[in-house]
Amino acid sequence: MGFSLTKLFGKKTSETQPKFLDNIDAIIRDVENKPFGVSQNNVLFAGLNELGGYYFYQTVIVGQLKVKSKAGALLAFKGENFELELNSDMPEFESEGSDIKGRHITKIDFQIEESHINQLEKAKLNSIQLNVKKHEILFIKYVVSDEEE
DSSP states (O other): OOOOHHHHHOOOSGGGHHHHHHHHHHHHHHSSSOOSEEOSSEEEEEEEEEETTEEEEEEEEEESOOOEESSOOEEEEEETTEEEEEEBSOSOEEOEEOSSTTOEEEEEEEEOOHHHHHHHHHOOEEEEEEEETTEEEEEEEOOOOTTTO
């Protein structure tokens, strides 16, 4: 009788790599908005908003991130001569499931000062890092290729 561990746990080879890329591509195709950043397993959608004179940076992370937080999150932007850290607006939030198995949607709003908005919009960003609980997700700024425009 044969017994295979790879059938139980899957293979840890480069064969699994394209699945992640397909997953990211599928998320980008499925969501109408333009991505702001991509990681290996998640896509970051983001935008600025203002309500009653208060500014906040709205984010939606779509992908494998599944988290329930009571302590908030931190979003760190890094670029050419630019660094900015934003704290989440609310300490409590939770990922929601989606119709697609293994895909979750996490909405987090971050506080931002009006003085930082112009700096962020002009910055040439290299990376965006989300820290929430034990998760540290590094997003690379998404650049639209000529074929997609």
